[in-house]
Each structure stands twice: as C-alpha cells, then as structure tokens.
Amino acid sequence: MVDKTDKIIVGISIGDLNGIGIEVILKTFEDKRMLDFCTPVLFGSVKVISHHKNVLELDVPLHGIAAINQINHSKINVLNIWKEDVAVALGQATKISGKYAAKSLEEAVKHLKEHSIDVLLTAPINKETIQSESFNFPGHTEYLAANLEGKGLMMLMTSQLRIGLITGHIPISKVSDAITPALIREKVKTMHASLKEDFGISKPKIAVLALNPHCGDKGVIGKEDDEIIRPTLAAIAETGVLVFGxxxxxxxxxxETYKQFDGVLATYHDQGLAPFKALSFGSGVNFTAGLNAIRTSPDHGTGFDIAGKNKANATSFKEALFAAIEIYKTRKEYKELTKNPLFVKR
Structure with a gap:
C-alpha cells in the first residue's frame, strides 16, 4: 500500500461530456485497487459525472470537493469547477459539451502549472465543438505546447513501440513544406531527451521514416528524403545521437524493423498513427513528450456512436494512467541522478 502522503496526484480532464470519456474514467476506477497507485482528481461536476454513472449503472463512489486542498487520498475526487446544470446529450456533438470540455481542460492545466497535481490525464475531446476564442487549437498537443514550457512532441506508445510525429495536426498538402532541417533536429532532440529522461534508456536508438514512397526512389518520386532528411540525420548522427534513416x-x-529501435519518428500524422493503431488499437497511449509537465491520454476518440451504451473499453485509459505514473517516477529519478555530482552521463 502506497503511503497516502506520497501518492501521485493524477488530474483528469473529463473530455467531451457527450462521449465515452467519463465512461472509461469510471470503469478504470471501478477497481478500488487503482486508488493504491494514485489519487485521482476529476475536473468537472459531480452532477454531470453522476448522470453518466446512472445511465451506465456503474457503482463508483465520488467525493465532491470545492478546492484542491480538500482531496481525499482514499477516494475518487471530483473538483466541481461549475455549479450550473449542464445538458448532457450522449452521442451528440454539441457546442455545450465542447464548451465544458474546454473548461475542464483549462482548469486541469492551471492546476498542473501550479503543481497542485503531479500529472495530467486527458479524456477525448471533439476537435470541432471545443473550438472557441480561448481554445483555438487543432488538439490537446498544440494547446499544451502553448500553455506549458518546452518543445512538445506527440508520441504514441505501448511497451513495444513508441512513435513520435515530426508534423502533427496539419493538412497533408502542407507536410512537405513543413519538413525542414530545423524541425527534424528539434523533434529528434526532443525524442532523444524523452527516451532518456522519461523511459530510462541511456543510449536510445531512433529511426526516422521517409516522407515519400520508397524513400523517393533517388528523386523519381520526390527529392525531400535525399536533399533534406538524409543529410540532416547524418549531421545529427555525427553529434553522437543514434539516429537512423x-x-x-x-x-x-x-x-517489424521497428522492434530494433527505442523510438520512431514519422514525418506526418497518419504515417505514424495508422500502423500504430493497427498494431495496438485499444491499448495504446498518447504521450506529449518534451514538456515540463507530464500528460497522457488514451489512443481513441470520443466514441459518440457507443456513448451511453456501456460498450466502451477502458484498457487504453487505464494504460494511459499507468504510463503517466511510470513516466513521473522515471523522470523524477533521472532528475535526482543528474543532480548527483558523481553521476556520469552515458
């Protein structure tokens, strides 16, 4: 049993109110043993979460609080950040559900920056309905990069595979122009540092995927791989970083060449996520590497088609929770080791 005073406080944004986010959160904490690993704090409303409980007929006790200093380390805490009644329309994408998803995320990030929670776990949002004057971003990754310190890198991961994205949520028509030597160097540097600090890999090996089919076939299909990516990787390798491609x-x-590497960088979103989800959908984790705070999420979306039907699988959310805890511990250990003057970097 973990000492309650030492338990990691996991802040959880509840995502779109009409999706499966609250369902997978509740199902994760149906197992009371989960409270041995962490103290959860959900940012939202006991009323809204109780509505989901009743619809799904889930017996998960909640502890409503009005301030973060009221948390109970033996319970599932819900920090009530709004008092008004909010209409829940399960399975529907509405501006109301997007508005309150943004409220939950913004409040959770505020507490993350204030260090009143240790890590952030985000339930899925709807990227269309969440848009507003305060949230004008393609997704969580970009929002967090704008509100936290560091260079964000979207990384999808399992115990067998870690895929980062050189370009994220941008149109495919803009990918080629976005792939520059500076961006490649930045993403390789971020992944390299994360593999060392967050995963405890002393000499990480990183593979970079080609932009064009067949690596451009020596210019027949495209020149970017030979003129931009290959020479940039060669220059990085000369600094001692184990990068290949x-x-x-x-x-x-x-x-299955990916099994030979600690991390993989894809040049664009679907190049990385399509194989990742084919190999591990339902058990993968989305981790925003490179920032000064830890955030993970499940590898699925809002699941409007099954919302309220008690069909959502909580495996990915549970894996995201465990990943956040492990990364927090590994990063903390790395910082302690590197503070030691006798520590020799390898």
Whole structure:
C-alpha cells in the first residue's frame, strides 16, 4: 500500500461530456485497487459525472470537493469547477459539451502549472465543438505546447513501440513544406531527451521514416528524403545521437524493423498513427513528450456512436494512467541522478 502522503496526484480532464470519456474514467476506477497507485482528481461536476454513472449503472463512489486542498487520498475526487446544470446529450456533438470540455481542460492545466497535481490525464475531446476564442487549437498537443514550457512532441506508445510525429495536426498538402532541417533536429532532440529522461534508456536508438514512397526512389518520386532528411540525420548522427534513416514506412512496419529501435519518428500524422493503431488499437497511449509537465491520454476518440451504451473499453485509459505514473517516477529519478555530482552521463 502506497503511503497516502506520497501518492501521485493524477488530474483528469473529463473530455467531451457527450462521449465515452467519463465512461472509461469510471470503469478504470471501478477497481478500488487503482486508488493504491494514485489519487485521482476529476475536473468537472459531480452532477454531470453522476448522470453518466446512472445511465451506465456503474457503482463508483465520488467525493465532491470545492478546492484542491480538500482531496481525499482514499477516494475518487471530483473538483466541481461549475455549479450550473449542464445538458448532457450522449452521442451528440454539441457546442455545450465542447464548451465544458474546454473548461475542464483549462482548469486541469492551471492546476498542473501550479503543481497542485503531479500529472495530467486527458479524456477525448471533439476537435470541432471545443473550438472557441480561448481554445483555438487543432488538439490537446498544440494547446499544451502553448500553455506549458518546452518543445512538445506527440508520441504514441505501448511497451513495444513508441512513435513520435515530426508534423502533427496539419493538412497533408502542407507536410512537405513543413519538413525542414530545423524541425527534424528539434523533434529528434526532443525524442532523444524523452527516451532518456522519461523511459530510462541511456543510449536510445531512433529511426526516422521517409516522407515519400520508397524513400523517393533517388528523386523519381520526390527529392525531400535525399536533399533534406538524409543529410540532416547524418549531421545529427555525427553529434553522437543514434539516429537512423530515412526508412520506407511500408517495409519498416511490414518487416517489424521497428522492434530494433527505442523510438520512431514519422514525418506526418497518419504515417505514424495508422500502423500504430493497427498494431495496438485499444491499448495504446498518447504521450506529449518534451514538456515540463507530464500528460497522457488514451489512443481513441470520443466514441459518440457507443456513448451511453456501456460498450466502451477502458484498457487504453487505464494504460494511459499507468504510463503517466511510470513516466513521473522515471523522470523524477533521472532528475535526482543528474543532480548527483558523481553521476556520469552515458
């Protein structure tokens, strides 16, 4: 049993009120043993979460609080950040559900920055309905990068595979122009540091995927791989970083070459997420690496089609919770080790 005073406080933004986010949160904490690992704090409303409980017929006790200093380390805490009644329309994308998803996220990030929670776990949002004057971002990753310190890197991970994205939520038509030597260096540096500090890998090996099919076939299909990516990786490798590529993405995953590396960088969103979800959908974790605070989330979306039907699988959310806890511990240990003057970097 973890000493309650030492338990990691996990802040949880509840995501879109009409999706499956609250369902997977409740299902995760149906198992009371989860409270041995952490102290959860949900940012939202006991009324809204209780509505989901009743619809889903889940017996998960909640502890409503009005301030973070009222948390009970033996209970599932809900920090009530609004008092008004909010209409819940399960399975529907509405501006109301987007508005309160943003409220939950903003309040959770505020507490993360104030260090009143240790890590942040985010339930899925709807990227259209959440848009407003205060939230004008393509997704969580960009919002967090704008509100926290560091260089954010979207990383999808399981115990077998970690895929980061050189470009994130941008149109495919803009990817080629966005792939610059500076951006490649930044993302390799961020992944390299994260693999060391967050995963305890002393000499990480990183693979970078090609932008064009067959690595451009020596310019026949495209010149970016030979003129931009390859020379940039060669220059990075000369600094001692173990970075390799570019690799043609189809063969890289088809031959299971990814198993030879600690991290993989894809050049664009679907190049990384399509194989990742094919290999591990339902058990993967989305981690925003490179920031001064830890945030994870499940690898799925709002699931409007199954919302309120008690069909959502909580495995990915539970994995995201465990990942946040482990990364927090590893990062803390790394910082302690590097403070030691006898510590020698390898």
């Amino acid at each position: 570019p690799y043609a993405a189809d063969g890289f995953f088809g031959s």
